[in-house]
Amino acid sequence: MRAALPDPTSDEAAHAARVHDAIVGRIRAEGPLRFDAFMDLALYAPGLGYYSAGAAKFGPDGDFVTAPELGTVFARCLAEAVAPALAAGPADLVELGAGTGALAAGLLPALESLGRLPARYRIVEVSADLRERQRARLAALPRALASRVEWLDAPPSEPWRGALVANEVVDALPCRLFELREGGLAELGVGLDAGGRLAWRDLEPDADLASAVSAILADGRDRPRPYRSEIRPQVPAWLGAVAGPLESGLAVFVDYGFPRAEYYLPARVMGTLRCHYRHRAHDDPLVLPGLQDLTASVDFSQLAAAGRGLGFDVACFASQSAFLFACGLPGLLAEAATLDPVSLARLGAEVRTLTLPGEMGERFQVLVLSRGLDPRALPFVTADRSGRL
Numbered sequence: 320m321r322a323a324l325p326d327p328t329s330d331e332a333a334h335a336a337r338v339h340d341a342i343v344g345r346i347r348a349e350g351p352l353r354f355d356a357f358m359d360l361a362l363y364a365p366g367l368g369y370y371s372a373g374a375a376k377f378g379p380d381g382d383f384v385t386a387p388e389l390g391t392v393f394a395r396c397l398a399e400a401v402a403p404a405l406a407a408g409p410a411d412l413v414e415l416g417a418g419t420g421a422l423a424a425g426l427l428p429a430l431e432s433l434g435r436l437p438a439r440y441r442i443v444e445v446s447a448d449l450r451e452r453q454r455a456r457l458a459a460l461p462r463a464l465a466s467r468v469e470w471l472d473a474p475p476s477e478p479w480r481g482a483l484v485a486n487e488v489v490d491a492l493p494c495r496l497f498e499l500r501e502g503g504l505a506e507l508g509v510g511l512d513a514g515g516r517l518a519w520r521d522l523e524p525d526a527d528l529a530s531a532v533s534a535i536l537a538d539g540r541d542r543p544r545p546y547r548s549e550i551r552p553q554v555p556a557w558l559g560a561v562a563g564p565l566e567s568g569l570a571v572f573v574d575y576g577f578p579r580a581e582y583y584l585p586a587r588v589m590g591t592l593r594c595h596y597r598h599r600a601h602d603d604p605l606v607l608p609g610l611q612d613l614t615a616s617v618d619f620s621q622l623a624a625a626g627r628g629l630g631f632d633v634a635c636f637a638s639q640s641a642f643l644f645a646c647g648l649p650g651l652l653a654e655a656a657t658l659d660p661v662s663l664a665r666l667g668a669e670v671r672t673l674t675l676p677g678e679m680g681e682r683f684q685v686l687v688l689s690r691g692l693d694p695r696a697l698p699f700v701t702a703d704r705s706g707r708l
């Protein structure tokens with residue numbers, strides 16, 4: 320049962336109707352869609368999808384809050400983490416999915432104060448609407464910083480060195496939905512019911528899905544039937560495209576998720592797919608198309624294995640809390656003694672949200688892939704618990 324959601328405004332309802340019509344048009348033309356195709360349309364269809372149209376999305380007036388939106392603590396610690404990759408010679412920083420530009424706005428000044436400014440701060444953003452927001456926000460930075468920022472239509476394909484960062488991007492990549500039933504494996508897609516409304520439809524799983532699901536079941540654990548979950552078989556190819564040409568440096572992925580053994584727990588019978596609408600989380604992706612965020616947790620074992628497959632080392636897998644403490648958070652807390660009461664209260668609230676186990680501290684994980692760097696120079700290796708992967 321879905322809890323009551325706030326009513327959309329009339330403009331939002333009209334927008335949802337346009338997105339709905341576009342999806343229905345695709346289904347009428349092509350038949351039921353795989354869930355990843357539905358998610359791609361609902362989130363990224365140009366001018367229509369949740370990330371591609373003008374919805375507020377981030378912050379108190381939006382649907383969710385991300386770590387860089389809370390203040391500058393996350394960005395300052397991340398600057399400490401990536402600084403070793405920007406130490407010698409010209410190096411770039413590539414940010415995937417930069418949202419409102421909050422992380423770039425915090426990272427650039429923090430890197431400047433560490434003496435580790437990248438030659439270029441390159442943003443790969445699929446949403447035209449968010450690109451414009453990023454441009455407006457980053458134009459307000461001092462010229463010496465703003466002039467380093469550029470936007471790319473695709474990840475760099477030439478060899479490069481430096482650091483890649485992606486906060487809450489992998490969870491936004493479209494996923495496929497599967498269900499283990501008494502009769503075998505089914506894929507869940509989206510079609511139309513007799514009244515022309517969006518409705519779940521069974522699809523025949525293809526060989527890619529079947530082999531990805533068998534890899535999950537290879538742990539031999541007994542799972543109840545029905546058992547529904549999600550998977551992103553495209554992750555190895557996606558990682559190859561975004562990080563493959565990184566010759567020397569770090570790739571940092573921060574997101575909610577689990578090592579595989581915790582992700583596909585027998586008890587997690589409904590998977591992790593969630594929808595966010597005005598700070599309410601629920602599990603019906605077929606309503607409010609284009610108005611709500613759709614997301615599923617990240618299988619960090621899959622991401623780490625894909626990284627190793629590309630020749631990276633897994634330098635760190637840690638909870639966000641442990642990672643931030645290893646990357647300079649204690650030093651930032653020591654500065655608190657110099658703050659006025661209002662700034663102190665703000666810092667306290669920010670650090671609590673970033674680190675407490677019931678907030679982001681343990682739900683969010685950080686995976687760092689490295690290539691060609693001395694592990695002794697990396698501040699976060701003390702937090703590493705990659706044995707969990």
Ligand SMILES: C[S@@+](CC[C@H](N)C(=O)[O-])C[C@H]1O[C@@H](n2cnc3c(N)ncnc32)[C@H](O)[C@@H]1O
Nearest residue numbers: 370385416417418443444445446486487488491
């Ligand atoms: C949940 S938001 C996170 C935004 C930002 N990183 C933050 O932490 O506030 C996901 C972001 O990833 C972008 N995105 C999704 N898929 C992407 C892809 N394949 N490549 C680059 N950006 C992508 C979205 O448009 C959006 O900016």
